[in-house]
Amino acid sequence: MVTEMTFTLHPQLAADTLHIADLAACRVLLMNNSNFPWLILVPMRENLREIFDLGADDYRLVMDEVKNIAEKFAAFTKADKINVAALGNMVPQLHIHIIARYANDAAWPNPVWNSGVTGKPYDPQKAKSIIKELKEIF
Amino acid sequence: MVTEMTFTLHPQLAADTLHIADLAACRVLLMNNSNFPWLILVPMRENLREIFDLGADDYRLVMDEVKNIAEKFAAFTKADKINVAALGNMVPQLHIHIIARYANDAAWPNPVWNSGVTGKPYDPQKAKSIIKELKEIF
Numbered sequence: 234m235v236t237e238m239t240f241t242l243h244p245q246l247a248a249d250t251l252h253i254a255d256l257a258a259c260r261v262l263l264m265n266n267s268n269f270p271w272l273i274l275v276p277m278r279e280n281l282r283e284i285f286d287l288g289a290d291d292y293r294l295v296m297d298e299v300k301n302i303a304e305k306f307a308a309f310t311k312a313d314k315i316n317v318a319a320l321g322n323m324v325p326q327l328h329i330h331i332i333a334r335y336a337n338d339a340a341w342p343n344p345v346w347n348s349g350v351t352g353k354p355y356d357p358q359k360a361k362s363i364i365k366e367l368k369e370i371f
Numbered sequence: 372m373v374t375e376m377t378f379t380l381h382p383q384l385a386a387d388t389l390h391i392a393d394l395a396a397c398r399v400l401l402m403n404n405s406n407f408p409w410l411i412l413v414p415m416r417e418n419l420r421e422i423f424d425l426g427a428d429d430y431r432l433v434m435d436e437v438k439n440i441a442e443k444f445a446a447f448t449k450a451d452k453i454n455v456a457a458l459g460n461m462v463p464q465l466h467i468h469i470i471a472r473y474a475n476d477a478a479w480p481n482p483v484w485n486s487g488v489t490g491k492p493y494d495p496q497k498a499k500s501i502i503k504e505l506k507e508i509f
Contacts (some may be wrong), residue, residue, distance in 0.1 A: 283453055285442035296434040304423035315421055318456035322472060322480040334460060342460035347481040 240277040243326035251355075253364050254371050258294040259329075261302060261371060263364060266352040269345050270310045270333035274299060281327035284319050295329075303331050305370050316344065378415040381464035389498055391505050396432040397467075399440060399509060401502060404490040407483050408448045408471035412437060419465035422457050433467075441469050443508050454482065 242260065250262035250273055264271035276295050281287060287295055299317065307315050312333035319329045332345055340348035355363070380398065388400035388411055402409035414433045419425060425433055437455065445453050450471035457467045470483055478486035493501070 283441070283445065284455055285438050285445070285453075287438075292434070292438055293431060296430070300423050300425075300430055303421070307421065307423070314458075314460055315423075316456070316458045316460070317422055318454070318458070318482075320452075320454045320456070320482055322452055322454070322482070343485040344456075344458055344460070344482055347485060 239279055241279070242275060243324050243328075245324045246273060246275060246326065246328060251360055251364060253367050256298050256302075256371070258291065259298050259302075261367075263355075263360065263367070265354045265360070267355045267359070268339050268350055268353050270306070270312070271345070272302065272306060272331040274302060274329040274331065276327055282321060282325050283327065286327065299329055299331065302371060306331055306333060306367075309367065309370055318344075320346070377417055379417070380413060381462050381466075383462045384411060384413060384464065384466060389493075389502060391502050392509050394436050394440075394509070396429065397436050397440075399505075401493075401498065401505070402468075403492045403498065405493045405497070406477050406488055406491050408444070408450070409483070410440065410444060410469040412440060412467040412469065414465055420459060420463050421465065424465065437467055437469065440509060444469055444471060444505075447505065447508055456482075458484070 246262065250264055253261040253263050259274040259276050262273040262275065264273055276287060278291065303315050303317055310333035313336045314334040316332040316334055317329065319327065321327060334341060339350040384400065388402055391399040391401050397412040397414050400411040400413065402411055414425060416429065441453050441455055448471035451474045452472045454470040454472055455467065457465065459465060472479060477488040
């Protein structure tokens, strides 16, 4: 998927996240909200809104990355549950949430969106250290 | 994926949904909530909780069905946006939500879960007619 040259991250995603890595198909971002360990995967291709806007080959590549990253993130975070979702009601660029959940987190058992829990940016040093560790894993 | 013989639908999913069809990998259910056109796909295999509990071949089969059903459901419902999610914080059996959303629906632009919108079962005749149409499409 050699499309990175023409790929532009949606400004809202850019504002809300920190960069971790670019894989073959997806850019991997860390949501800058320390309440929940939360990744966002963005397929690096223009004009995608729905998962079925991806062609068959790209879809498999993206979904394989989602599975692989979700599994590694679950091990890294020791999460009780991983939430995976492509919603996109607010930000139209296709992006996939991978969120580590704990039975004692601030929104459990509800989803993290619209949970009433106010976002809390990471301490910059803490974010740097998490991103370094995740880069090595991914 | 010849596993249907040993597959049991979680009682909570059974209580909340109506049966539409069994595909090669997934059972397709209609959430009995007329506020939102809402499907649930359940891979017909025991002991799955996370998407990465699926083996590589089953995962591709399941994800191909998710894409195919999401696309057909989008066309059928004329949705403004499709939400796709595997959460499972409450019901531990792996299941994938495919929800048709409209810019004027009762929860927009928030996700449907935890939206404060009370569930409203379908009129039985209406449900029967939707299921009949969806069976033909899927």
